[in-house]
Amino acid sequence: MSTRKNSSPPEPATAKQRYRTQSGLPLKEVYTESDLAGSNPPREIGNSGEYPFTRGIHRTMYRGKPWTIRQFSGFGSAVDTNRRLRFLLEQGQHGLSTAFDLPTLMGRDSDDPLSRGEVGREGVAIDTLDDLETLFRDIPLEKISTSMTINAPAPVIFAMYLATARRQGAAWSTLRGTLQNDILKEYIAQKEWLFPPRPSLRLITDLVAFCCREVPKWNTISISGYHIREAGSTAVQELAFTLADGIGYVQSCLEAGLQVDEFTPRFSFFFNSHNDFFEEVAKLRAARRLWAVIMRERFGARDPRSWMLRAHVQTAGCSLTAQQPYVNVARTTLQALAAVFGGTQSLHTNSLDETYALPTEEAATLAVRTQQVIVHESGVSQVVDPLGGSYFVEDLTHRMEKEASRLIHTIDDMGGIVAAIERGFPQREIAEASYTYQREVDSGERIIVGVNRYQQSDDTPIPTLSIDPEVENDQLKRLEKIKSQRSQREVTRALDRVRRTARGTENLMPTFVEAVEAQVTLWEVCGTLREVFGSYQENPVF
Amino acid sequence: MKPHPHARILVGKVGLDGHDRGAKIVARALRDAGFEIIYTGLHQTPEMVVSTAVQEDVDAVALSILSGAHNYLFPKVLGLLREQGAHDVVLFGGGIIPEEDRARLLEQGVAEIFTPGTPIQKVVDFAHEKIVPLARKRRQAG
Structure with a gap:
């Protein structure tokens, strides 16, 4: 360590420094009682487990059950991944989360010319039922819950899952799990689509209607802000576009003739947790309140389960740095802590080496250990919504809610999220935010440790995982x-x-x-x- | 009147990878720095990218690959450029690319690979140093 030199010494804050959140919301030096003056604490903040769920969807939160450590994994062939999944189950994990390779995510077969070089690289390759059956061989689908990160071809992959269950003799009514199945954010951010938005929505409503009848315990859509944030949005945009997507799905299902309380309890959400600690906490709290109000007031839902925003959170992949990669553990820890203070139901922590490749086993283990330290050692899971009532956090929650509502109204005025996507509105907003962010990093106005401050010239390479091309x-x-x-x-x-x-x-x-x-x-x-x-x-x- | 662009650069996404945040930031920064940018959009095959590059007579091709398929896609595009007689077109790019793969790709003839954390100015500087002189030469020859 002694040979390493900091290339730039810390600089004192200048008088010009602006105080604001990562999304650009201005910050006061100190918050007081007067900052709550505009709000109605009993109604807006309320109690955990009660509408509008600002403080969490369960009354006892992590005392009742800690959040689920749900790490997303998979690569190579179905045989390899099956071995890995069975290993995880033997270790006591109850739920599986499978990653598919890029051709599968795009609905392509491994022998498609566009798939060359990508088969089995970022997840497992699935071409036919035979592959999916192999993936779940000797894993009783009746007993476990499976999360599948798949979107455009989700209904077809899900059909393979149902066929596998049938061959195993597992009744469809017993199956538990989650399909991401969120096509709208693909047009907005991740760009893995197959068809235009409107027929894509028909596929989704078909799947939702089918599950209401045949697979009632299945979580049909995981409405995702994660990818929107990774594409460069602000926290406010992530919040607004995700909920606007949710509104779009509810509307489509209603138009397809479903009843609101029949399908919305099976919708869940997936958010990002980035660097700005309090803003991320406020975002999750605001998301729950906004969704509860939207479901009850706009859509007239009567079942409290329809009002509850259940969330999975993943720490921000895009915040990881290639420079001094061990520092990523510190970033991920803070982001995970924000997700916990935000009241998430499950959490994925990224590995320190993910700007280079898929994680090595050592790096992936360290990511799990990070969550275990938070849950077992830090003590933070013992009290419900510990930041609730903080003048600052309540004010920030309120402002996130207000800013996101404004964007949602803009989208409503355009005729809804599909019309907004067709006009390129969310895409343009995100491109603008992402360019601004990059310029702030490049100019040094936004400090990223190891990238534009405290650099080291002799970064030693870390071990990385490589995938066998024979796959x-x-x-x-x-x-x-x-x-x-x-x-x-x-x-x-x-x-x-x-x-x-x-x-x-x-x-x-x-x-x-x-x-x-x-x-x-x-x-x-x-x-x-x-x-x-x-x-x-x-x-x-x- | 717009000033004459320094050079024409094709910015492309090849393969199935839809992560276009980096490609779009680089495209915009180069455009703001006075380069003419042809952005291919997503899901292009190497053949499509090279055919556009030749038709548009670009001076450089920039590929963004975050899917792990870089070891296949960069050499493929390089080979096709050579096949089409576009030997002098600069191929560079960026993405999630481990150091040893990067070294091998540079050896094979990729002019530069930018990895995460690269300041955009470094890409712009590269374009000025490596692409502009070549573009000038090509225009004089043409």
Whole structure:
């Protein structure tokens, strides 16, 4: 360490320094009772477990049950990932969270020219039911809950999951888990789409309606701000666009003829936790209050479960630095703590090496240990909403709520989130925020330790994980074998039924189950849908 | 009257990766610095990118890859550029790219790979130093 030199000494704060949150909300030096004057504490803040849930969705919060440590993982082949999942279950983990590779996320098969070089890299490759069955071999789907991070092709992957359950003899009514299935944020931020927004929403409402009848314990959509933030939005934009997406899903399901209290209790949310500690806490508190009011007042929901915003949080991948990567552990710890003070139901902490590659096992273990230290050693989980009632945190919660409401109204005035997306509104707002952020980092106005302050010239490289390129060839062979063994007649018949149903208005889910059971591949189904639904080209804004 | 651009640069996203935050920031910074930017949009194949590069007669191609497919995609685009006779087009890029992969790609002929934490000015400086002289030469020759 003694050979390392700081290239820039700390500088004293100048008189010019502006005090504000990461989203740009101005901050006072001190907050007092008068800052609560505009609000109505009993109504706005209330009690935990009660409308509007500002202080948390459960009365006893982490005393009743600590948040779930839910780390997202998976890479390579279905066989490798199955081994990993079984290992995690043996370690006492109750829920699984699977990562799919990029071709699967885009509905493509491993033998597609666009998939070259990407098979099994960032997650597990799934082409046919055979792969998904292998992924869950010897894992009783009746007993575990599975979270699947998949969006555009989610209904087809879910059909594979249902078919796997059927083969295992597990009743669909017992299945528990979550599909991300949030296509709107794909157009806004992550850009993994297959079809234009409107037919995509039909796929989602078909899945939601199907689950209401057949898979009632399944969480049908995880409405995600995470990716919006990673794309460069502010915390306020993340809050507003995520809730606007939620409003969009509720409206679509209502238009499809569902009753509000029938499907909304199965919606959940997924937020980011970035560097600005209090702003992240306030964001989660404001999110719960906003959603409760939207559900009760705007949509007339009567079931308290419809009012509750259940949240998963992941620390901010985009905040990690390649420079001095061990410092990322400190960042992640603070972000995780903010998520806990914000009252999250589950949490993923990132690994320190993720600006280089998927995490090594050591780095991933350290990320889990970080949460275990918070839950078992820090003592913070013993008291419900410990920051509640703080003049500052309540005022900030109030302001986050107000700013986000303003953006949601702007979107309402445009005709809703789909119309806003088609006009490029959220995309442009995010591009602007992300460029501003980068300029602030580059100018040094925003300090990032190790990047623009306290740099070291001799950063020693850290170990990184590499993926065996043979995974791709093995998967190609597997797929070729299945294609040669299945009944072509059944494949054609199943795809005809998908096509016919897509043109009509009947629920598509049963046709997907039938297709995957005939070993139709993911892209054969998605490609057939694309013939009917068309594809999507965005008008990029930068 | 807009000043004459320093050079034409294609900024592209190849493969299935949709993470375009970095690509768009670089595109905008280069545009603000006086370069002409052709942004391909998402989900391009190497063939599509190279065909656009040749048609638009660009001086450089910048690829952003965050999906881990860099070891396949950079050499593929480089090979196609050479096949199309575009030997003098500068290929550079950035993304989540481990150091040993970066070194190998530079050896293969990629002009520069920028990794997370790079100040945008460094990319702009690179464009001035490495692309502008080449663009001038190409225009004189053409």
